[in-house]
Amino acid sequence: MSAPETLLPGTAFAAAPSDALGAKAPVALPDSVDLDAIFADSAVKEVLDKLDRELIGLAPVKARIGDIAALLLVDRAREALGLAGASPSLHMSFTGNPGTGKTTVALRMAEILHRLGYVRKGHMVAVTRDDLVGQYIGHTAPKTKEILKKAMGGVLFIDEAYYLYRPENERDYGQEAIEILLQVMENQRADLVVILAGYKDRMDTFFSSNPGLSSRIAHHIDFPDYGNDELLQIAELMLGDMQYRLSPEARTALAEYVGLRRSQPHFANARSIRNALDRARLRQATRLFAERAIRADRTRLMTLEAEDIRQSRVFTPPLGLNHNEA
Ligand SMILES: Nc1ncnc2c1ncn2[C@@H]1O[C@H](COP(=O)(O)OP(=O)(O)O)[C@@H](O)[C@H]1O
Numbered sequence: 001m002s003a004p005e006t007l008l009p010g011t012a013f014a015a016a017p018s019d020a021l022g023a024k025a026p027v028a029l030p031d032s033v034d035l036d037a038i039f040a041d042s043a044v045k046e047v048l049d050k051l052d053r054e055l056i057g058l059a060p061v062k063a064r065i066g067d068i069a070a071l072l073l074v075d076r077a078r079e080a081l082g083l084a085g086a087s088p089s090l091h092m093s094f095t096g097n098p099g100t101g102k103t104t105v106a107l108r109m110a111e112i113l114h115r116l117g118y119v120r121k122g123h124m125v126a127v128t129r130d131d132l133v134g135q136y137i138g139h140t141a142p143k144t145k146e147i148l149k150k151a152m153g154g155v156l157f158i159d160e161a162y163y164l165y166r167p168e169n170e171r172d173y174g175q176e177a178i179e180i181l182l183q184v185m186e187n188q189r190a191d192l193v194v195i196l197a198g199y200k201d202r203m204d205t206f207f208s209s210n211p212g213l214s215s216r217i218a219h220h221i222d223f224p225d226y227g228n229d230e231l232l233q234i235a236e237l238m239l240g241d242m243q244y245r246l247s248p249e250a251r252t253a254l255a256e257y258v259g260l261r262r263s264q265p266h267f268a269n270a271r272s273i274r275n276a277l278d279r280a281r282l283r284q285a286t287r288l289f290a291e292r293a294i295r296a297d298r299t300r301l302m303t304l305e306a307e308d309i310r311q312s313r314v315f316t317p318p319l320g321l322n323h324n325e326a
């Protein structure tokens with residue numbers, strides 16, 4: 001398709017000779033657009049700023065989301081000038097360890113896509129294999145279709161997506177769910193964005209066994225583990241939201257906690273921090289209650305002390321190494 005001609009105001013609907021290729025009659029199209037105004041109108045900046053403020057670290061993820069937002073804005077601008085709309089494929093994969101922010105970012109992505117007019121509603125439906133795949137023959141298609149119906153107009157987030165595919169089981173119903181997903185991802189991509197999430201290595205294996213699925217994913221985004229400093233900042237952010245604070249000694253204790261927790265089993269990045277803070281709040285409450293003769297002012301009710309952190313099992317040497325302690 002050739003670029004639309006520049007039209008002078010008032011000449012938009014004047015009959016124009018069709019060109020040699022027999023192009024359609026010209027429509028009123030501007031010859032330029034104000035990208036900055038489109039950006040401002042979309043209110044995407046707010047979401048991107050909020051993403052930046054409320055999520056610690058994740059620089060590469062934030063950059064990729066900025067790129068996707070830019071692509072969609074430029075797409076809008078091209079549409080306004082009558083340039084070919086590519087109707088970009090927006091299905092994504094979010095890979096990374098547990099607690100690295102995948103679900104949180106997917107929610108924000110849904111909001112961005114909505115503000116840019118790519119999905120009607122901007123909600124997110126989060127599912128795992130069990131929500132899509134049935135136990136018996138004939139149960140999978142209705143289950144998958146029901147979920148797809150709920151997710152239409154928004155984002156379908158499939159956590160640990162590789163469980164859909166069980167190569168060891170020839171007659172696994174997961175394959176049926178994948179086939180239905182594939183069709184919808186291709187045919188209804190203007191109204192549904194699918195985000196597949198999970199561990200990077202398992203997702204890579206899953207994609208190599210399911211090239212049809214892989215080829216429909218336009219954006220592969222990797223979520224790195226957080227560093228110790230980032231986890232501490234995340235803790236402060238979470239506490240601030242809940243109107244709690246750390247005493248200086250508690251901050252030192254939490255820094256030690258983060259260093260130790262990382263090397264213990266089931267470490268889950270920011271989620272482990274959230275859980276640790278929940279337990280610290282419980283200990284603080286127990287402490288305050290035991291000392292209830294003391295009047296509790298705001299500061300006292302808000303402050304987590306070092307002992308609230310240090311009572312964690314993380315500070316206790318593993319069982320078996322220390323026979324003298326019961
Ligand atoms: N970068 C971050 N900044 C602040 N909080 C975060 C960040 N990443 C994750 N969290 C918080 O940690 C928890 C786990 O994050 P989540 O998005 O569920 O991780 P995942 O889906 O990768 O397992 C949530 O409460 C989330 O709000």
Ligand SMILES: [Mg+2]
Pocket residue numbers: 099102103104159
């Ligand atoms: Mg998650």
